[in-house]
Amino acid sequence: MVRTRPLQAKYSIVLVNYKTHELTRTCLELLKTALHGTDVPVFVVDNDSNDASTDYLHGLDWINLIERKSGAPECGAAAHGRALDLALAEVETEYLFLLHTDTFIHDPDVFSLMIRQCSTPEDVVAVGCLEQLNRGVVRSAWRLTSRFAKHYTRRGLRALGLNARAPRPFREKHLKSFCTLWNARLIKHHGLHFHMNGGNPGYELQDRMTELGYRVECIAPRQLFRYLDHIQSGTVAANGGFAKNHRRVRMYNRLSPEPVVAIPVSPYI
Template sequence: MNAEPLLSVIIPVHDQWPLTRQCLHGLRTATHGNFFEVLVVDNASQDATPTACPPLGRKLFGDRFAFLRRNMNQGFGPACNLAAHTARGELLFFLNNDTVPQPGWFEPLRAALTEEPDLGAVGPLLVYPVSKPSPKQSADHDTNAGVKPQTTAQCPQTQHLGIAFCLQKRPHHLYEHFPARHPLVGKKRRVSALTAAALLLPRSLFLTLDGFYPGYVNGYEDLELCARIRRQGLALRCVPESTIIHYSSQTPGRFDHDQANARLLQERCAALITPDLNRHIVQDGLKPALTPWLLPHAVQQDEDTRHLAPLTQSPLPALLDLLEAHPLWQAGYEAAGRLLQEKSDWPQALEIRLRQANLRPSLAAYTHLLRAALKCGQQSLATETQNRIAVINRLLADPHTLRRKAAHLANQARMLGEDDLERLYRQACKPCGQ
């Protein structure tokens, strides 16, 4: 290697060689010039990675490629820290191996850091692949999580646009499953956290902050890093002009440590986390809402619902176009889903019911999704959906506990001065029919 590179791309891997190969080819195709180096950190892979990756990396990137082999898998954070100390670039770009960068991904990210000097880190818009196998599911059945089966949608859907925190200080991907072309996805916004699946920041800042805290196991270390960046008085922004396809959470056992990681984040960073999900929803012209089991989500304003009401009688193609423009339109999902089921077009009905369950969650939506999954022979999705329904039913079977939790959260909202949010939880405290 000769001149110091501007950028060091760091890709931690553990097995999954086909994904790594796809990522490296995608990175080379989408990134012109030799201003960057690529460092692959192998966390003790047992597949073809140790033998196949070095020659491919040298073929694609020449002497600007390095393969760092570790004899023990100590996880994502330590692998990234190791590479950061080896890297020579002014900027670091952490990149998961289950990603495919799209042409022009780097320039908007670099421009944002250059033009907004108070930014500490930036990330691209991550989208789900079109007509590809979906991400693997979380091992637990957290009712805050979405359901992600195979997708047949022809418009890419948003996977990551930045992270916001709800009143319980749990992380939520903003507008996950929205069409990537939706205006809210393209809006310029600053966020509380960004995923390290694709994260750009100055190397000097990363080293000053001592990198990722090694106590996390493959999750939440990026949330703490972002909290510590903000503690420095710096901001975070997703740059949607930069796009990367994310196959998301392909590593087996990716979610096995989420509960322990979440507890560790609360222990270390509770004071640095401010609930802001409600603020984003309101500023974007939407309304905050709660499911009966107290899952926060966004809904349309009442006037938008009234305006769209006559359009539920539209032909199916028009309904599908309207749902692209109005992805929170509950009645539209019901109308489109019904028409697709009448036509026995179960694959497209599955897509519609999936989006409905993720964006407008309800027991009815999950029941529709379960039926569509069974009709399409997607047994793993059907099983996951059945499990989710069972969890929700268990929660709903204990209304006293739910009302007590709602009262506690209403008091939290009051102490934060969030009047609208307090009213929302106070309403949830009331028994049905009141």
């Protein structure tokens, strides 16, 4: 049975499509079911796909389609961030949900869960998850331990004057945009954007908002993934960017109705 959500929507939903017809279709069909009986605006930005996914989006009368044309080659992060900024300019609600086309919502209560965490107290600017997968306790502990060891090994080697890569933080600190709620009103108030400094969309925004005194709330993967599935790098997997036996391709084939086809991946993903 489909649960009916409140009619007066406080939030909008934004997705970016790039050549992922089947992923986008599955994502939007589940989203339409989840939003049944609401007036939640859904914005889909097509990143110059010019394929079947674009034709599919043209046929949907319940979404707000924004078609973005790229005048020059750009990396995937920049293209995604600029697409999000186009949607941000159109959003009129106080809150904005970012979803990926490889995020499949199975329980609409995830929206009210995150809205509650973002609306009180007033200094919370975003709610989301630090991990893109629910790895479980054992795998999460092993990942943290291995990253900790690698971080301090590299620091030690560099301290000795040896050639080593720069150490990366062993703890995640940035919210992952596959399912993130942002306070769009606060972002616009401070004149900020998702695409800043050429990095991952939203990372610099989170840092800047934190410097301004705002907080982000984190939801544990084991809690968030009760409501949804996420393929992780589904766009790359769908476009043949990984080997057929790669774990992300296996996840794509498990969650998506259409298996990966052997087509060359775009150099701009």
